[in-house]
Amino acid sequence: MEHTEISEFGAILLFIIGGFLFIGVSLLASWLLRPRRPNPEKLAAYECGEEAIGNAWGNFNIKFYLVALVFILFDVEIIFLFPWATVFGQAALIEASNGLWGWFALIEMFIFIGMLAIGLAYVWAKGHLNWTKSFVQTTPFTSKVPEQLYQQINQKYERKAS
Amino acid sequence: MEILTPFFTLGAYLSLTLGLIVITFYLERKLAAFVQDRLGPMEVGWYGILQPVADLLKLLQKEDIVPTQADRKLFLLAPLIIFPFILAGLAVLPLTPTFQASGTSIGVFFLLAIVSIDVLGLLMAGWASNSKFPLYGAMRAVAQIVSYEVPLGLSVLCVVMISQTLDLRLIGLQQGLYTPEANYLVGIKALGVEVTHIGGILSWNIVRMPFLFITFIIFYIASLAECNRAPFDIPEGESEIIGGFHTEYSGFRFALFFLAEYAMMVLVCLLGVILFLGAWNTPLPNIGNVKLADWTTGQLGTWYGNTMAIFWLASKTILLLALQVIIRWTYPRLRVDQLMHLCWKVLTPILLFILLLCGVWRLWMV
Numbered sequence: 001m002e003h004t005e006i007s008e009f010g011a012i013l014l015f016i017i018g019g020f021l022f023i024g025v026s027l028l029a030s031w032l033l034r035p036r037r038p039n040p041e042k043l044a045a046y047e048c049g050e051e052a053i054g055n056a057w058g059n060f061n062i063k064f065y066l067v068a069l070v071f072i073l074f075d076v077e078i079i080f081l082f083p084w085a086t087v088f089g090q091a092a093l094i095e096a097s098n099g100l101w102g103w104f105a106l107i108e109m110f111i112f113i114g115m116l117a118i119g120l121a122y123v124w125a126k127g128h129l130n131w132t133k134s135f136v137q138t139t140p141f142t143s144k145v146p147e148q149l150y151q152q153i154n155q156k157y158e159r160k161a162s
Numbered sequence: 163m164e165i166l167t168p169f170f171t172l173g174a175y176l177s178l179t180l181g182l183i184v185i186t187f188y189l190e191r192k193l194a195a196f197v198q199d200r201l202g203p204m205e206v207g208w209y210g211i212l213q214p215v216a217d218l219l220k221l222l223q224k225e226d227i228v229p230t231q232a233d234r235k236l237f238l239l240a241p242l243i244i245f246p247f248i249l250a251g252l253a254v255l256p257l258t259p260t261f262q263a264s265g266t267s268i269g270v271f272f273l274l275a276i277v278s279i280d281v282l283g284l285l286m287a288g289w290a291s292n293s294k295f296p297l298y299g300a301m302r303a304v305a306q307i308v309s310y311e312v313p314l315g316l317s318v319l320c321v322v323m324i325s326q327t328l329d330l331r332l333i334g335l336q337q338g339l340y341t342p343e344a345n346y347l348v349g350i351k352a353l354g355v356e357v358t359h360i361g362g363i364l365s366w367n368i369v370r371m372p373f374l375f376i377t378f379i380i381f382y383i384a385s386l387a388e389c390n391r392a393p394f395d396i397p398e399g400e401s402e403i404i405g406g407f408h409t410e411y412s413g414f415r416f417a418l419f420f421l422a423e424y425a426m427m428v429l430v431c432l433l434g435v436i437l438f439l440g441a442w443n444t445p446l447p448n449i450g451n452v453k454l455a456d457w458t459t460g461q462l463g464t465w466y467g468n469t470m471a472i473f474w475l476a477s478k479t480i481l482l483l484a485l486q487v488i489i490r491w492t493y494p495r496l497r498v499d500q501l502m503h504l505c506w507k508v509l510t511p512i513l514l515f516i517l518l519l520c521g522v523w524r525l526w527m528v
Contacts, residue, residue: 008265010168011253012272015250016247022176023242023418031226033222034223040230043227043230044229045229045294046293046295046404046409047294048404055292064301067305067308067309070506071308071312074510075311075312078316082322085322087326088521089326113514113517113518117514120511124506129507131498
């Protein structure tokens with residue numbers, strides 16, 4: 001027999017399929033056992049007993065996107081470092097170059113990591129790593145229109161509305 | 163019969179994972195009880211040992227509620243996708259020196275990549291619920307997990323630099339008696355103290371390169387955050403946002419999230435043991451004629467050798483899992499800003515420094 005042994009990634013695929021099968025079987029068991037008695041109260045969104053107002057799909061704090069951006073920066077760095085990490089200290093390569101290869105590769109990567117450290121320092125200094133920016137200022141605003149005028153308008157339209 | 167081998171392997175991995183999950187589940191309740199000075203489950207079976215079974219049976223018969231305003235397809239799919247990919251991540255972990263489901267040469271790199279799919283499931287669940295608390299929980303979970311992936315990746319990188327391979331089986335072998343290269347005390351060849359035949363704790367990665375102990379602590383902290391475990395459980399902080407991303411889930415789909423969370427805990431603890439704590443190798447060194455390491459290791463590939471390997475791997479993993487549980491019941495939850503501060507301003511700079519140190523150390527090792 002020639003192709004009895006599946007490849008290494010085939011084994012991983014088998015694990016993914018096995019995982020889905022395991023979950024499928026247990027969900028099926030649950031489907032056979034569980035009751036189905038829905039009612040509108042049960043199917044409402046949970047909001048501490050209050051009736052939910054509006055839709056949850058809305059705007060989000062920009063902070064989350066900044067974190068994602070900084071993450072991509074560093075994750076790409078790590079991806080570049082992994083292949084390098086497996087070769088820079090290989091005994092055979094170091095011997096072949098009289099010990100030069102190791103130090104050369106290391107110093108080269110020091111420079112790369114140094115540049116990324118500068119990037120981190122920049123983000124840090126700019127305050128993007130602080131979850132709540134501490135320097136939010138409110139500009140004092142004093143209207144030239146006297147308060148009374150506003151009140152008159154409010155009263156005028158209050159009557160109309162009712 | 164050859165064709166059945168992969169299925170046997172799958173069965174072995176699945177049962178080991180589920181076994182460890184059940185142990186953690188029981189351990190969690192009993193240790194929580196111990197920390198809070200109460201008894202914990204006592205009714206079901208001897209000292210409540212069948213409590214996980216009772217919980218599973220209960221969850222199986224609970225109604226599956228899908229809220230009307232939810233995105234139905236995504237809502238139903240979200241709990242399903244996390245566990246299979248964590249299982250796929252487990253496939254590259256070796257259980258004994260000779261038993262590994264997938265011996266791909268990029269093992270640990272693949273592991274880091276596929277475990278990130280976890281985030282996708284959580285975001286999907288939170289978004290599809292179309293309810294405020296799950297969405298907040300999901301956004302927090304994503305921000306936290308992607309942030310802590312950086313220290314996690316960097317700490318794994320430190321080990322890869324020392325061991326010069328991505329294959330986890332080779333990383334494990336290097337930390338024991340059957341290492342392909344000679345081991346020296348604290349890794350430095352110039353000291354001239356060879357410990358290859360002494361073995362034990364002296365050949366573990368945390369001793370081969372002593373700074374890897376700091377890396378291990380950082381890895382452990384980052385892995386707690388990756389699993390959304392306390393003190394990093396802000397995505398499901400009960401007192402603020404109810405249940406976080408799984409607020410709207412009930413019944414067995416809710417149980418699937420927990421299955422995935424515990425599988426993730428098992429995965430990171432196994433990975434931590436293999437990378438830092440000598441994998442399946444014994445902690446006992448050979449002292450003169452008292453060959454403790456030889457006796458507790460056995461021959462490579464024999465029945466005795468494999469049993470001992472599984473024993474050491476499982477006991478070290480259970481120790482780390484128990485530590486996770488005790489940490490959960492001891493420390494208060496972090497705030498979001500503290501979480502980001504710890505990740506970006508403490509752990510990442512320290513790791514960048516240790517990374518440079520590891521590079522120099524490796525060149526001293528050859």
